[in-house]
Amino acid sequence: xxxxxxxxxxxxxxxxxxxxxxxxxxxxxxxxxxxxxxxxxxxxxxxxxxxxxxxxxxxxxxxxxxxxxxxxxxxxxxxxxxxxxxxxxxxxxxxxxxxxxxxxxxxxxxxxxxxxxxxxxxxxxxxxxxxxxxxxxxxxxxxxxxxxxxxxxxxxxxxxxxxxxxxxxxxxxxxxxxxxxxxxxxxxxxxxxxxxxxxxxxxxxxxxxxxxxxxxxxxxxxxxxxxxxxxxxxxxxxxxxxxxxxxxxxxxxxxxxxxxxxxxxxxxxxxxxxxxxxxxxxxxxxxxxxxxxxxxxxxxxxxxxxxxxxxxxxxxxxxxxxxxxxxxxxxxxxxxxxxxxxxxxxxxxxxxxxxxxxxxxxxxxxxxxxxxxxxxxxxxxxxxxxxxxx
Numbered sequence: 364x365x366x367x368x369x370x371x372x373x374x375x376x377x378x379x380x381x382x383x384x385x386x387x388x389x390x391x392x393x394x395x396x397x398x399x400x401x402x403x404x405x406x407x408x409x410x411x412x413x414x415x416x417x418x419x420x421x422x423x424x425x426x427x428x429x430x431x432x433x434x435x436x437x438x439x440x441x442x443x444x445x446x447x448x449x450x451x452x453x454x455x456x457x458x459x460x461x462x463x464x465x466x467x468x469x470x471x472x473x474x475x476x477x478x479x480x481x482x483x484x485x486x487x488x489x490x491x492x493x494x495x496x497x498x499x500x501x502x503x504x505x506x507x508x509x510x511x512x513x514x515x516x517x518x519x520x521x522x523x524x525x526x527x528x529x530x531x532x533x534x535x536x537x538x539x540x541x542x543x544x545x546x547x548x549x550x551x552x553x554x555x556x557x558x559x560x561x562x563x564x565x566x567x568x569x570x571x572x573x574x575x576x577x578x579x580x581x582x583x584x585x586x587x588x589x590x591x592x593x594x595x596x597x598x599x600x601x602x603x604x605x606x607x608x609x610x611x612x613x614x615x616x617x618x619x620x621x622x623x624x625x626x627x628x629x630x631x632x633x634x635x636x637x638x639x640x641x642x643x644x645x646x647x648x649x650x651x652x653x654x655x656x657x658x659x660x661x662x663x664x665x666x667x668x669x670x671x672x673x674x675x676x677x678x679x680x681x682x683x684x685x686x687x688x689x690x691x692x693x694x695x696x697x698x699x700x701x702x703x704x705x706x707x708x709x710x711x712x713x714x715x716x717x718x719x720x721x722x723x724x725x726x727x728x729x730x731x732x733x734x735x736x737x738x739x740x741x742x743x744x745x746x747x748x749x750x751x752x753x
Contacts, residue, residue, distance in 0.1 A: 369495070369496050369498075372492070372495045373492045373495065373496065374488065374492075376488070376714055377695060377710075377711055377713060377714050378399050378400070378710040378711065378714055381399060381698055381699065381702060381708060381710070381711075382399060382400060382708065384699075384702060385397065385399070385702055385706075385708040388702070388706060393706045394706055395702070395706045395707075395708055396706065396707050396708065396730065396734050396737060396738045396741070397708050397729070397730065398707065398708060398709050398726045398727050398728070398729065398730065398735075398738060399698075399708040399709055399710045399725075399727060400727060400729070401537065401595075401681070401682070401727055401729070402600050402729060403598070403651070403655065403681060403729040403730075404729060404730055404731070405598050405651050406598070407598050407599050407601075407602070408597075408598055408638075408639070408644050408647045408648065409647075410638040410639075410641055410643055410644040410647075411597070411598075411599060411602075411635050411636065411638045411639050411644060412635070413638070414634060414635045414636075414637060414638035415602075415631055415632070415634065415635030417634075418630070418631045418634030418635060419631055423630055423631060423634045424630055424631060425630060426626065426627050426630065427458075427627045427628070427630050427633060428627065429457075429618050429621040429622045429626060429627050430456070430457045430458065430614070430617075430618050430621065431456070431457060431458025431459075431606070431627070431628060431633060432458065432630070432633040432634065432637075433453070434637060435458055435633050435634075435636055435637055436453040436454075436456045436458060437453045438636075438637055438640045439451075439453070439456050439458075439606055439640075440452065440453040440455075440456060441640070442640055443579060443581055443582075443608075446570075446577060446579075447577060447578065447579040447581065447582045448582050449579050449581040449582035451581050451608055452611070454611070454614060455608055455609055455610070455611055455614060456606055456607070456608055457606060457607045457609065457614070457617055457618065457621060458604065458605075458606050458628045458633060459604075459605045459606055459607055459621070459625070459628055460603050460604070460605070460625050460628045460629065461592060461594065461603040461604060461605045462565070462567050462590050462591065462592035462594065462605035463489065463493075463605070464605060464621075464624075464625055464628065465590040465591075465592075465605045465606060465607035466489065466490065466493045466565075466590055467493060467624060468607055468617050468620050468621060468624070469493075469563055469588050469590065469607060469609075470493040470494050470496070470497040470499075471497055471620055471624075472613060472616060472617055472620065473528065473529050473561050473563065473588070474494055474497045474498065474499040474528055474529055475497070475498055475499075476497075476498030476499075477498065477499075477500070477526060478498070478499045478500070478526060478527075478528040478529070479499065479500045479501075479502055479524055479526045479527040479528065479529075480494045480499045480500070480501055480502065480527070480528065480529045480530070480531060481502050481504060481514065481518075481519060481522055481523065481527060481529070481530040481531065482494075482501065482502075482503060482504070482514070482530070482531040482532075482533075483503075483504055483506045483512070483513055483514045483532070483533070483536070484503035484504055484505050484506065484716055484717050484718050485506075485512075485536075485538055485539065485684070485712065485715035485716035485717075485719075485720065485723070486503070486531075486533055486536065486537070486715060487533060487536075487537045487538070487565070487715065488714060488715060490531055490533065490565060491503065494529075494531070499528075499529070500526075502522055502524070502527070503717045503718070504518050504522050505718040505719065506518070508674055508675045511541050511542075511543070511547075511675065512536060512539040512541040512675070512684070513532065513534065513536065513541055513542075513543050513547070514530065514532060514551060515547055515550070515551060516547075516550040516551050516553065516554040519551055519554040519555060519558075520554055523554075523558050523560070527558070527560060528560055528561060529560060529561045529562075529563055530551065530554075530555045530560060530561075530562055530563070531562075531563045531564075531565065532548075532551065532562070532563070532564045532565065532580075533564075533565035533566075533567075534548070534564065534565070534566065534569075534578075534580075534679075535568040535569070535571065535572065535677070535678060535679025535680040536565075536568075536680065537567070537568065537680055537682060537715070538682050538684050538710070538712070538714075538715045538725040539677060539682065539684040540568075540677025540678060540679055540680040540681070540682045540683065540684070541675065541677060541678055541679075542572065542575050542578070542678045542679050543578075544575060544578070545578055545582075545583050548564075548578070548580055548583045548584065549583050549584065552580070552583065552584035552586075552587060556586070561588065562580070562584060562586070562587040562588065563587070563588045563589075563590065564580040564584075564587050564588070564589050564590070565590050566579060566580065566589055566590060566591045567590065567591060567592045567594065567595055567605075568595050568596070568679055568680040568681075569591060569596065570595075570596030570597075570648070570652065571595060571596050571652055571655060571679050571680055571681060572652075572678060572679040573652075573655075573656045573659060573677075573678055573679060574676070574678045575678050575679070581608055585610075586610050587608075588607065588608065588609050588610070588613070589607070589608040590605065590606075590607055591605060591606050591607075591608070592604070592605040592606075593605060593632075593636050593639060595680075596648060596652070597636070597639045597648065598648070598651070599632070599635070599636065599639070602629065602632040602635060602636070603628075603629060603632065604628055604629065604632045604633065604636055655681050655728065657732060658681075658728040658730075658731070658732055658735055659676070659677065659681070659683075659728055661732045661735055661736065662683060662726070662728050662735050662739065663676055663683070665735065665736060665739030666683070666685070666739065668739075668743075669739065669742065669743050669746060671685055671687075671742075671746070673685060673686070681727055681728050681729055682725050682726065682727055682728070683725070683726045683728065684712070684723055684724075684725055685723060685724050685725075685726060686722060686723055687722060687723065687724055688722040690746060690749050690750075691721075691722075691749070692721055692722060693721055694711035694712045694713055694720060694721050694722065694723060694724050695711040695713055695721075697711070697724065698710065698711045698724060700745075701742065701745050704745055704748075705741035705742065705744060705745050706741070707738050707741050707742060707745075709724050709725065709726050709727075710724060710725040710726075710727070711724060711725075712724055712725065
């Protein structure tokens, strides 16, 4: 059979093969510590679950408008005002099936065949793939500690071409967990605006911040397109609900796209998400954020003892991006061997980085401190053996 050539640029997630192997080892009786998947071990908050049950019992199972439940759009707008000091009209918010639905809408609206898109390398690979499926060419700009693992205005100016149409940021980022502060975000937005381009900001991990105050591009760059999700901070991964903030002029074409691509997001999930903004739920979520910070700090301490801690600690999300070049130039083999020898599952950097991914791994601190400390001990044994072999 012959498939569309658009699929040729869509790479599989290498970590999924590793996850399958890890699960098989568990089934065979091995004690596997999972640090590979970006999903913390917290359940959906009870107020959200109860709101979902009530929505079903009250018969809220019919379609909503394509842009989402009006009450939910209003609740998201209020959240922007209260948490970030951003004035976002509810009419500018489109509720989508996960952040993936928002990325799909944005990619189809903003780029066409032959357009170029700037984004940092490393980045979440689906950000590249959505743009490629829309026909765009990706300029993946290698970033490192000198730019805080982010695009900055200088990099935008250096890599912008005549055919560049869009710059995409992710803050906090996956896989590095690093953020742009308000000044740097504003400078990037200014550099893009000077070139008559569009700015798309992935804020899926917004709220999960540890060293910098929570920030939204909606407060700094009102013309930016902003993607967010109920999956990460709000703990609703399986509910598949996200949203897109768009400039007013883009709302009508985005609604037309939504009507044709997915019609509407899940109605019970939207009703459930209304509870996510209640004070009792936000209190739960803030306790979880504090626990993730405790996990990050414990993991950083353990890795520092191994001489492996990153020089620039992550400011958000729940990942560490580690340089393993002293031990390997093949991150996939490194991760496979760590799993086989010590039953610790982490993610190879080649899933995220087109440049240098073979020298990096991502660790997700999505399990408790005790398990993280056990994982560090196992990693230490593994590294000791590798030093003896080199």
